[in-house]
Amino acid sequence: MLSSSITSLTVVLIVVFLFKEGIGLFNQKPVEPGYVIAINKNNKVKELSSVQLKNIYDQKITHWSEVGGTHDSIVLFQLEDISNYYSDEQIGDNMQNLGSCMSRLVDSLPNIIAFFPDKYLDKKFQGTLLEVDKVTLHDFFAGKEWIPTAKPSAQLGVLPLILGTLWVSLGAILLALPLGLAAAVYMSEIANERVRRIMKPLIELLAGIPSVVYGFFGLVIIVPLIQKTFDLPVGETGLAGSIVLGIMALPTIITISEDAMRNTPRAMKEASLALGASRWQTIYKVIIPYSISGISAGAILGIGRAIGETMAVLMVTGNAAVIPHSILAPVRTIPATIAAELGETSNGGLHYKALFALGCILFLITLFINLTVEFISNRQKHNKH
Amino acid sequence: MYKIESKNVDFYYGPSQALKNINIAIRSNTVTALIGPSGCGKSTYLRLFNRMNDLIDDIKISGQVMIDGEDIYGKGINVDSLRKNVGMVFQKPNPFPKTIFENVAYGLRVNGIKDKKFIEERVETSIKQVVLWDEVKDKLKKSAFELSGGQQQRLCIARALAIQPSVILMDEPTSALDPISTAKVEELIYELKAKYTIVIVTHNMQQAGRVSDRTAFFYLGELVEYDETKKLFTNPKQERTQNYITGRFG
Amino acid sequence: MINEIKITKRKKRNQAIAFWIFRLLSYSIVAILFIILSFIVYKGASVINWGFITKMPEEGMTKGGIYPAIIGTLCLVAGSMVFAFPVGVLAAIYMNEYVKDGIIKKIIKQMTNNLAGIPSIVFGLFGMSLFVNKLHFGDSILAGSLTLGLLALPVVIRTTEEALKAVDNTFRQASLGLGASKWQTTSKVVLPIAFPNIITGLILSIGRVSGETAPILFTVAAYFLPKLPTSIFDQAMALPYHLYVISTSGTNIEESRPIAYGTALVLIIIVLIANLLANGLRKYFGKKVKMN
Ligand SMILES: Nc1ncnc2c1ncn2[C@@H]1O[C@H](COP(=O)(O)OP(=O)(O)OP(=O)(O)O)[C@@H](O)[C@H]1O
Ligand SMILES: [Mg+2]
Numbered sequence: 023m024l025s026s027s028i029t030s031l032t033v034v035l036i037v038v039f040l041f042k043e044g045i046g047l048f049n050q051k052p053v054e055p056g057y058v059i060a061i062n063k064n065n066k067v068k069e070l071s072s073v074q075l076k077n078i079y080d081q082k083i084t085h086w087s088e089v090g091g092t093h094d095s096i097v098l099f100q101l102e103d104i105s106n107y108y109s110d111e112q113i114g115d116n117m118q119n120l121g122s123c124m125s126r127l128v129d130s131l132p133n134i135i136a137f138f139p140d141k142y143l144d145k146k147f148q149g150t151l152l153e154v155d156k157v158t159l160h161d162f163f164a165g166k167e168w169i170p171t172a173k174p175s176a177q178l179g180v181l182p183l184i185l186g187t188l189w190v191s192l193g194a195i196l197l198a199l200p201l202g203l204a205a206a207v208y209m210s211e212i213a214n215e216r217v218r219r220i221m222k223p224l225i226e227l228l229a230g231i232p233s234v235v236y237g238f239f240g241l242v243i244i245v246p247l248i249q250k251t252f253d254l255p256v257g258e259t260g261l262a263g264s265i266v267l268g269i270m271a272l273p274t275i276i277t278i279s280e281d282a283m284r285n286t287p288r289a290m291k292e293a294s295l296a297l298g299a300s301r302w303q304t305i306y307k308v309i310i311p312y313s314i315s316g317i318s319a320g321a322i323l324g325i326g327r328a329i330g331e332t333m334a335v336l337m338v339t340g341n342a343a344v345i346p347h348s349i350l351a352p353v354r355t356i357p358a359t360i361a362a363e364l365g366e367t368s369n370g371g372l373h374y375k376a377l378f379a380l381g382c383i384l385f386l387i388t389l390f391i392n393l394t395v396e397f398i399s400n401r402q403k404h405n406k407h
Numbered sequence: 408m409y410k411i412e413s414k415n416v417d418f419y420y421g422p423s424q425a426l427k428n429i430n431i432a433i434r435s436n437t438v439t440a441l442i443g444p445s446g447c448g449k450s451t452y453l454r455l456f457n458r459m460n461d462l463i464d465d466i467k468i469s470g471q472v473m474i475d476g477e478d479i480y481g482k483g484i485n486v487d488s489l490r491k492n493v494g495m496v497f498q499k500p501n502p503f504p505k506t507i508f509e510n511v512a513y514g515l516r517v518n519g520i521k522d523k524k525f526i527e528e529r530v531e532t533s534i535k536q537v538v539l540w541d542e543v544k545d546k547l548k549k550s551a552f553e554l555s556g557g558q559q560q561r562l563c564i565a566r567a568l569a570i571q572p573s574v575i576l577m578d579e580p581t582s583a584l585d586p587i588s589t590a591k592v593e594e595l596i597y598e599l600k601a602k603y604t605i606v607i608v609t610h611n612m613q614q615a616g617r618v619s620d621r622t623a624f625f626y627l628g629e630l631v632e633y634d635e636t637k638k639l640f641t642n643p644k645q646e647r648t649q650n651y652i653t654g655r656f657g
Numbered sequence: 658m659i660n661e662i663k664i665t666k667r668k669k670r671n672q673a674i675a676f677w678i679f680r681l682l683s684y685s686i687v688a689i690l691f692i693i694l695s696f697i698v699y700k701g702a703s704v705i706n707w708g709f710i711t712k713m714p715e716e717g718m719t720k721g722g723i724y725p726a727i728i729g730t731l732c733l734v735a736g737s738m739v740f741a742f743p744v745g746v747l748a749a750i751y752m753n754e755y756v757k758d759g760i761i762k763k764i765i766k767q768m769t770n771n772l773a774g775i776p777s778i779v780f781g782l783f784g785m786s787l788f789v790n791k792l793h794f795g796d797s798i799l800a801g802s803l804t805l806g807l808l809a810l811p812v813v814i815r816t817t818e819e820a821l822k823a824v825d826n827t828f829r830q831a832s833l834g835l836g837a838s839k840w841q842t843t844s845k846v847v848l849p850i851a852f853p854n855i856i857t858g859l860i861l862s863i864g865r866v867s868g869e870t871a872p873i874l875f876t877v878a879a880y881f882l883p884k885l886p887t888s889i890f891d892q893a894m895a896l897p898y899h900l901y902v903i904s905t906s907g908t909n910i911e912e913s914r915p916i917a918y919g920t921a922l923v924l925i926i927i928v929l930i931a932n933l934l935a936n937g938l939r940k941y942f943g944k945k946v947k948m949n
Contacts, residue, residue: 026751028744029814030768032807036775039786204682212676213683215464221687223936228690230861230928232868234897235921238904239693242914269689276686289501293563296457297514297570298491302672307517312504323774330776332871333897337905357778357871364782364875369790381782385775392774396767485665519664 282316557588701922736802801877816858
């Protein structure tokens, strides 16, 4: 009894653990814990978003006016800069005076913005501490940058990752669908039994090759090929990912759509042939329309496989977390991001939680795909009676 | 000249022989019934005439099957054209998952006819021929699955008629229908005789008696008796025929 | 009439072209498979020898063998199967022989399907948060095996279910008719008949598990270990992860290429053997069952 519900239990546990950590992300501030951001007490600005903070420290925003303040230019301050303002003696041997120095510094420079650990925050600190909002759903889903280690404020926009994932998967399915469908048609309607008996296990073998091996093959063959063909600085591109994923999605597409086509009632085929239709006409006018839901189920599951695939993509796409603009540019997918970054995070930290949130997105996408396929195949069964 | 002739036809599914030395000649514009117990080879024989058995792997045919004097298993025969000339109606209604209109138009389209007006006219005549027009004329764009079983079967007959074959094969066309639909189809067969040569497989002896001119009785792959229907049913020459039609076996 | 001949000809030509294209595309898939296989075999064959599979890596993994990775993968496969096989087979037996068709069965089926559809990297995340962190197994063979086991569970359940379904109902009725209990019937009659197919499922899931990388990234896999693992709480190296690191982030990617080819070949061989074995078993037992 327990064992039969083990799968349900596992799914539930996965949901609980994934979402507990993932949702925890939205309870956190994007600024590293233990740090504060301070400005002069006369500064009109009281709040900055995570993106604004980043742009300020990247010097893309250089004047307070751009974030609702005066027309003065912003003076950036990080702890390393302290020696520009105070001598070692003033700070003290054990930094015991650093707190009061900071207080004086922020007070004396009206246009300063300072990022420093809160242990140097003096009790009588003479500046304003900036409120930084917790990570919001909007930041997360609409943010255009994924730089979880950015200082002072992590950039956790998953848009480039989502788009990267879809981009690579879409390319994969565009390559795999015509090939896979052709093979399914060939195996179910054209080839004789002998050829079919040879091809079937070969397709299974294609499904059995581990994804690292696909990734490795992509890395040593496809990537250099693309680099040479298109004369690119690097061959690790979305296209390479699409090709590798396309090959990997083939078995799913072939097996499921072949099954669907084989299930076309014989009476339907015979009726068509009896009217003088050729076998080819019968295939595209009767068999394919009849099994279209099975074929789309195969295609959708193929997309699902592509979306969830990790290692192969990680090895060949170049992993640049930018919104893709060409198939010949590096891209980064959600699974590859998790695989590449989780090892470097601290357990329970912001970055860690952000990666779990990515896992949640992935989980929801695949769940949605599974349910869609279920729905399609139920409807198909329904139609047949 | 005979419309259809089979001379010394043997047929094998793999190693097992399903038809043994069948000789039958059928005249134009007649209805011929094939009767016999289940598994005796009626369907197999019927499907020889439009080469439907070709779809099955590992079959063997010997002898000759002639339609209009031409050996349809001979060299240079185009199977698609043959099937266009020899229409078929199946045991269960099997419309395509398409609209009523498209079901009937299918045979025209696959045979390369593009003229819209022509197709429309032909679809209409065919549906009228099977006396279905009044029932479906307002829902030609609806799925054929929305029709009743009897309507679907008549639609399948219309579909076969639309490409103007000269022979129509029917394999137990009424076995899935209720008595009223059956009567309608039988009436239809009777009327179609004027234009077509019909071969019908049936398990229903009354039906054979009602619709056919000649009847062939098959038993275990052999043709036991082939004669005018009236004679065969009232005065069979063979004892096996006698036993079968009086219901002593089968 | 002439028109008709023309149309027939065109139909024939179109069909010939279409079939030709379809055949070509299908063969190109087979060609892709053979390119991948033969490339790796060609490059890897010269690397593989006794030393390669029995020696430790040397000189920053650019020389030597992959012994610890093979051992690690063996441990993980064994560990995951020790967990997934009994649990999966029991689950399938319960589902197939005991649960009546209905909403419960439907839900369980759906959940099994969902589990099968979850990407392996999500299993990795889950394994890390549950086994490594929550249960404090740390990065260990135990954590990795359990994670892989969960991943293999749907495969085991499905193949076992199919095997059980393939057992003709008359066997069950005959046994029950002789007064055997349900469990006796299942264990003495149904299971022995289904056994070969269940084993086939086991072999296929072994093939699958031994190549999985994403689930072990954060639950067990180590970049390099100078020693073999001594307990289930140790980290381990593993073949797929080894291939990943030496082909993407090793100290000297170019020099470790031969090792990478060799490792890829070893992985391919494992999968090939699993597939051949499964197919062979299927055929062998299929024949035997038919003859009886
Ligand atoms: N595809 C096939 N492969 C092998 N044997 C077949 C095949 N189709 C029919 N047979 C065999 O050929 C013999 C004749 O079958 P056929 O279908 O012609 O019988 P029938 O007279 O039409 O029977 P029914 O009245 O039940 O439709 C039967 O013994 C049957 O088992
Ligand atoms: Mg029959």
